[in-house]
Amino acid sequence: MSLRERKIAKKKEDILRSAVRILAEKGYQGTTMEDIAANLLMTKGAVYYYFRDKQDLLYQSHQMLLERSIENVKYIQQQDISIEEKLKHSMVVHVEHVVNEQSGFELMLKPEQFFSEEQQEKLRELQAKYSHCFDEIIQEGIQMQVFRNLDKKIARNILFGAMNWVTQWYTADGKKDKKEIAAVIADYLMLMLLKNK
Amino acid sequence: MSLRERKIAKKKEDILRSAVRILAEKGYQGTTMEDIAANLLMTKGAVYYYFRDKQDLLYQSHQMLLERSIENVKYIQQQDISIEEKLKHSMVVHVEHVVNEQSGFELMLKPEQFFSEEQQEKLRELQAKYSHCFDEIIQEGIQMQVFRNLDKKIARNILFGAMNWVTQWYTADGKKDKKEIAAVIADYLMLMLLKNK
Amino acid sequence: MSLRERKIAKKKEDILRSAVRILAEKGYQGTTMEDIAANLLMTKGAVYYYFRDKQDLLYQSHQMLLERSIENVKYIQQQDISIEEKLKHSMVVHVEHVVNEQSGFELMLKPEQFFSEEQQEKLRELQAKYSHCFDEIIQEGIQMQVFRNLDKKIARNILFGAMNWVTQWYTADGKKDKKEIAAVIADYLMLMLLKNK
Amino acid sequence: MSLRERKIAKKKEDILRSAVRILAEKGYQGTTMEDIAANLLMTKGAVYYYFRDKQDLLYQSHQMLLERSIENVKYIQQQDISIEEKLKHSMVVHVEHVVNEQSGFELMLKPEQFFSEEQQEKLRELQAKYSHCFDEIIQEGIQMQVFRNLDKKIARNILFGAMNWVTQWYTADGKKDKKEIAAVIADYLMLMLLKNK
DNA sequence: TATGAATGAGCTTTCATTCAT
DNA sequence: CATGAATGAAAGCTCATTCAT
Numbered sequence: 100m101s102l103r104e105r106k107i108a109k110k111k112e113d114i115l116r117s118a119v120r121i122l123a124e125k126g127y128q129g130t131t132m133e134d135i136a137a138n139l140l141m142t143k144g145a146v147y148y149y150f151r152d153k154q155d156l157l158y159q160s161h162q163m164l165l166e167r168s169i170e171n172v173k174y175i176q177q178q179d180i181s182i183e184e185k186l187k188h189s190m191v192v193h194v195e196h197v198v199n200e201q202s203g204f205e206l207m208l209k210p211e212q213f214f215s216e217e218q219q220e221k222l223r224e225l226q227a228k229y230s231h232c233f234d235e236i237i238q239e240g241i242q243m244q245v246f247r248n249l250d251k252k253i254a255r256n257i258l259f260g261a262m263n264w265v266t267q268w269y270t271a272d273g274k275k276d277k278k279e280i281a282a283v284i285a286d287y288l289m290l291m292l293l294k295n296k
Numbered sequence: 297m298s299l300r301e302r303k304i305a306k307k308k309e310d311i312l313r314s315a316v317r318i319l320a321e322k323g324y325q326g327t328t329m330e331d332i333a334a335n336l337l338m339t340k341g342a343v344y345y346y347f348r349d350k351q352d353l354l355y356q357s358h359q360m361l362l363e364r365s366i367e368n369v370k371y372i373q374q375q376d377i378s379i380e381e382k383l384k385h386s387m388v389v390h391v392e393h394v395v396n397e398q399s400g401f402e403l404m405l406k407p408e409q410f411f412s413e414e415q416q417e418k419l420r421e422l423q424a425k426y427s428h429c430f431d432e433i434i435q436e437g438i439q440m441q442v443f444r445n446l447d448k449k450i451a452r453n454i455l456f457g458a459m460n461w462v463t464q465w466y467t468a469d470g471k472k473d474k475k476e477i478a479a480v481i482a483d484y485l486m487l488m489l490l491k492n493k
Numbered sequence: 494m495s496l497r498e499r500k501i502a503k504k505k506e507d508i509l510r511s512a513v514r515i516l517a518e519k520g521y522q523g524t525t526m527e528d529i530a531a532n533l534l535m536t537k538g539a540v541y542y543y544f545r546d547k548q549d550l551l552y553q554s555h556q557m558l559l560e561r562s563i564e565n566v567k568y569i570q571q572q573d574i575s576i577e578e579k580l581k582h583s584m585v586v587h588v589e590h591v592v593n594e595q596s597g598f599e600l601m602l603k604p605e606q607f608f609s610e611e612q613q614e615k616l617r618e619l620q621a622k623y624s625h626c627f628d629e630i631i632q633e634g635i636q637m638q639v640f641r642n643l644d645k646k647i648a649r650n651i652l653f654g655a656m657n658w659v660t661q662w663y664t665a666d667g668k669k670d671k672k673e674i675a676a677v678i679a680d681y682l683m684l685m686l687l688k689n690k
Numbered sequence: 691m692s693l694r695e696r697k698i699a700k701k702k703e704d705i706l707r708s709a710v711r712i713l714a715e716k717g718y719q720g721t722t723m724e725d726i727a728a729n730l731l732m733t734k735g736a737v738y739y740y741f742r743d744k745q746d747l748l749y750q751s752h753q754m755l756l757e758r759s760i761e762n763v764k765y766i767q768q769q770d771i772s773i774e775e776k777l778k779h780s781m782v783v784h785v786e787h788v789v790n791e792q793s794g795f796e797l798m799l800k801p802e803q804f805f806s807e808e809q810q811e812k813l814r815e816l817q818a819k820y821s822h823c824f825d826e827i828i829q830e831g832i833q834m835q836v837f838r839n840l841d842k843k844i845a846r847n848i849l850f851g852a853m854n855w856v857t858q859w860y861t862a863d864g865k866k867d868k869k870e871i872a873a874v875i876a877d878y879l880m881l882m883l884l885k886n887k
Numbered sequence: 888t889a890t891g892a893a894t895g896a897g898c899t900t901t902c903a904t905t906c907a908t
Numbered sequence: 909c910a911t912g913a914a915t916g917a918a919a920g921c922t923c924a925t926t927c928a929t
Contacts, residue, residue, distance in 0.1 A: 128325030129409060131923060143924085144890055153924065212322060249484060253477075257484055260461020261454040268453045280450075287446060287454055291488040300912090307913095328898060340899085342914055350899065522719030523803065525902060537903085538911055547903065606716060641881065647874055650859045651852040658851020674844075681840060681848055685882040694891090701892095722919060734921080736893055744920065 111149050112163075113139060119160045123202030123266075127157055127213060158218050165225040168196060172232040182240045183293065187285045189233065194262050194281035198269055230255060237292070246292045258288055308346050309360075310336060316357045320399030320463070324354055324410055355415050358407075362422040365393060369429040379437045380490065384482045386430065391459050391478035395466055427452060434489070443489045455485055505543050506557075507533060513554045517596030517660075521551055521607060552612050559619040562590060566626040576634045577687065581679045583627065588656050588675035592663055624649060631686070640686045652682055702740050703754075704730060710751045714793030714857070718748055718804055749809050756816040759787060763823040773831045774884065778876045780824065785853050785872035789860055821846060828883070837883045849879055 100108070117138045122130050132153055136143045150156040171192045175185055211219060233255045240246030262284060269280055314335045318327050329350055333340045347353040368389045372382060407416055430452045437443035459481060466477055511532045516524050526547055530537045544550040565586045569579055605613060627649045634640030656678060663674055708729045712721050723744055727737045741747040762783045766776055802810060824846045831837030853875060860871055 124406070125409065126323060126325060126406065128323060132925085133923075142890055144926090145888075147925075148888065209321065209323070212326065247487065250480065253480055254484060256461060256465045257458040257481060260458040260464070262457070264453060264457020264460065267457070283447065283450055284454060287451060287488055290444065291484055304913095329900085330898080339915055341901090341916070344900070345913065518800070519803065520717060520719060520800070522717060526904085527902080536911055538905090539909075541904075542909065603715065603717070606720060643878060644874065647871075648878060650855060651875060651878055654853070654855020654858070655848040655851040657855065658847060661851070662847045677841065677844055678848060681845060681882055684838065685878055698892095723921085724919080733894055735895070735923090738921070739892065 107149070111159075114141075114146060114149055114156070115160050115163050118156050119164060119200055119202055122157065122160060123200060154213060157213055158222075161222060162225065164200065164202065165222070165229060168193065169225065169229050169232065171196065172229065176232060176236065182236060182243055182245055183289070186233075186236045186240065186292070187289055189236065190258065190262060190285035190288060191278075191281040194265055194284050195277055197263055197265055198277050198281070201266060230259075233258065240292065245294065247294050249292065254292065257291070261288055304346070308356075311338075311343060311346055311353070312357050312360050315353050316361060316397055316399055319354065319357060320397060329353075351410060354410055355419075358419060359422065361397065361399065362419065362426060365390065366422065366426050366429065368393065369426065373429060373433065379433060379440055379442055380486070383430075383433045383437065383489070384486055386433065387455065387459060387482035387485060388475075388478040391462055391481050392474055394460055394462055395474050395478070398463060427456075430455065437489065442491065444491050446489065451489065454488070458485055501543070505553075508535075508540060508543055508550070509554050509557050512550050513558060513594055513596055516551065516554060517594060548607060551607055552616075555616060556619065558594065558596065559616065559623060562587065563619065563623050563626065565590065566623065570626060570630065576630060576637055576639055577683070580627075580630045580634065580686070581683055583630065584652065584656060584679035584682060585672075585675045588659055588678050589671055591657055591659055592671050592675070595660060624653075627652065634686065639688065641688050643686065648686065651685070655682055698740070702750075705732075705737060705740055705747070706751050706754050709747050710755060710791055710793055713748065713751060714791060723747075745804060748804055749813075752813055753816065755791065755793065756813065756820060759784065760816065760820050760823065762787065763820065767823060767827065773827060773834055773836055774880070777824075777827045777831065777883070778880055780827065781849065781853060781876035781879060782869075782872045785856055785875050786868055788854055788856055789868050789872070792857060821850075824849065831883065836885065838885050840883065845883065848882070852879055 114135070118130075118135050121134050121138060124130075125134070132143045132146060135156070136146045146156070150159065172189050175188050175192065178185070178188075180188070214222065234251050237246060237249075237251050237254055241248055241251070265280065265284065269277075271277075273280075275283070311332065315327075315332050318331050318335060321327075322331070329340045329343055332353070333343045343353070347356065369386050372385050372389065375382070375385075377385070407419060411419065431448050434443060434446075434448050434451055438445055438448070462477065462481065466474075468474075470477075472480070508529070512524075512529050515528050515532060518524075519528070526537045526540055529550070530540045540550070544553065566583045569582050569586065572579070572582075574582070608616065628645050631640060631643075631645050631648055635642055635645070659674065659678065663671075665671075667674075669677070705726065709721075709726050712725050712729060715721075716725070723734045723737055726747070727734045737747070741750065763780050766779050766783065769776070769779075771779070805813065825842050828837060828840075828842050828845055832839055832842075856871065856875065860868075862868075864871075866874070
């Protein structure tokens with residue numbers, strides 16, 4: 100990648116990061132291009148230089164979040180720790196990510212409204228990839244008789260719902276900090292999965 | 297209530313019901329008054345005859361949903377069944393409600409954007425009331441040594457998150473119908489709470 | 494006129510009186526049919542029973558005001574008093590009328606916007622009639638060498654402007670009451686007209 | 691001021707000038723943003739680029755008119771001419787201004803309906819400033835025994851009313867042109883004020 | 888690359904007017 | 909005669925998007 104391309108890529112990521120935050124805060128329809136640009140001390144026009152349109156920005160934000168999440172969990176998955184540890188750790192990282200980005204699911208709501216069929220396809224694929232990482236861990240845990248014999252998909256959706264909901268109730272001024280909250284949530288959810296608890 | 301008042305109340309409720317559904321589908325900003333009206337074969341003007349403005353409509357939708365949920369759980373709470381049954385049953389009803397209305401949490405997102413301080417106050421009160429019903433059951437379960445000694449608030453938020461998330465993944469065309477899904481979700485979440493499981 | 498016709502006429506006048514006041518206060522475009530009806534504890538529908546449309550109401554209000562003004566000045570004109578007294582008295586009555594109705598000229602602004610050609614014709618006629626009453630007095634005063642030899646039309650327009658403007662600055666809470674103010678304005682304007690002053 | 695700022699200021703003034711004319715013609719409620727924009731071959735959106743909202747436009751129009759009037763009269767006041775000449779000249783300029791802008795008082799009607807308390811305060815201040823200029827001349831004339839000993843405020847209000855009313859009756863197609871009419875009005879009104887006439 | 892003026896479609900809201908009852 | 913529910917046109921305003929510079 101040339102220097103120029105690097106610079107562009109860097110700028111794009113800056114914009115995406117800003118967009119993610121604001122989109123998470125105000126929702127897709129509630130966020131204006133002005134908002135996103137102003138937050139970066141740019142003008143709207145400049146944003147349009149990097150992204151075709153608002154929808155493209157949303158799409159790439161979404162994509163970036165998912166890809167980062169996948170990286171996170173992949174990294175954990177290949178570590179040499181117990182299956183129990185893997186799941187718990189994955190959840191902690193997920194919750195932390197959600198809390199940090201103040202997002203995690205605002206963007207995931209009703210994708211069919213915003214995205215083209217092609218884009219939806221790509222996003223579904225990424226989501227499936229991410230989901231699959233969890234499914235695999237759960238599957239392995241069940242086979243190893245560490246986890247109860249639950250329906251993988253339903254269990255995984257329960258985990259996701261419980262984790263993503265954290266943006267609705269966690270406030271930084273509480274007694275617990277992000278790490279503690281993430282740990283507690285993960286612990287509690289593990290109770291659902293673990294045998295002999 | 298006179299006949300006329302009854303008719304107005306009925307019409308208002310029709311509109312609210314329609315609004316709830318569409319708002320849940322498209323989000324607040326994504327829903328137009330036209331959408332809501334057209335869905336009922338009315339004109340925008342007619343909707344404005346019954347509601348001051350869009351925000352008023354959103355507020356009352358929200359309120360209606362919460363009040364109905366409170367009624368549901370209150371009804372269950374006073375039944376003569378075990379604490380375990382109470383919680384499970386409450387969850388089943390909640391999930392069914394969420395699935396039926398296709399809502400349950402889209403409306404709860406970022407209320408500070410849409411509502412006046414006064415309205416937020418009222419809604420927070422209703423939410424607190426609803427949450428409190430669950431907290432009480434959990435509390436009682438803990439005291440009776442039926443439930444694990446978890447942090448009530450965190451546990452309740454996990455339940456809510458897991459339940460509300462169902463709108464994201466449940467589709468009517470799956471193998472399981474609403475009732476079954478609701479039962480499974482409730483069962484799985486009970487595993488988190490129950491001792492000796 | 495039958496009793497029924499009398500009742501209708503009475504109701505019409507009530508509405509006109511109410512309309513005049515509100516139109517004067519809020520302007521034509523700023524006044525809604527709702528405002529006018531509510532002020533009389535009626536419904537909009539009822540007003541439409543008596544008047545074809547809003548414009549008709551405005552037209553008839555206008556007409557009523559002008560006719561009353563003409564009556565006023567005609568009455569004075571036939572009295573057996575000096576020409577000087579006639580003009581002064583006419584002005585006093587005009588100012589009092591304007592102050593009482595809080596109108597007098599809001600309604601006269603840009604009639605071409607609101608009225609049909611036919612209606613404008615009729616109103617112009619009434620206005621001309623009213624103006625003519627003043628012109629005649631002025632004319633007579635000039636011929637009798639009591640008034641200066643001014644251009645009648647210009648002089649009359651100056652009088653009207655000065656008198657109608659009173660709604661802009663007179664407030665009931667001042668030192669002078671309506672009668673006093675009307676007298677002072679008339680006196681001052683007489684200075685413009687009277688010779689040997 | 692940079693070139694860009696100059697251009698913006700110029701555009702703003704163009705819009706204001708257009709707005710003043712149309713507002714004077716149709717009144718505040720009767721004027722649409724579309725009207726104002728179309729008159730300048732712009733789109734509504736462009737107008738909104740320069741002014742926050744319709745009310746802001748009205749306010750600034752009003753302000754511009756008043757400030758220009760104040761400049762006019764201030765300029766005359768400092769000239770080395772007799773007090774009589776000062777007043778007469780001020781009136782001539784006022785009438786010419788009113789006729790040219792086709793406004794002068796439509797905008798002054800019922801400001802409490804349109805403006806915020808703060809805006810009203812500012813406008814009252816400017817109006818007071820303008821009125822004060824006339825009051826001072828009148829006061830000086832009285833002290834110098836050139837003018838009759840009239841109530842300053844009432845006299846000034848009579849002058850304003852008479853002058854502003856000109857928009858109601860002066861039409862360019864008459865025998866007299868603007869300058870002549872302004873001179874006649876001023877002359878006639880001087881008769882009210884001057885002693886020994 | 889970046890700017891910012893401008894566009895235009897679309898949204899919320901108001902209100903004169905109609906009409907069945 | 910009167911009501912009030914409903915309509916529909918039009919207004920104010922927003923904002924994604926474009927484009928000349």
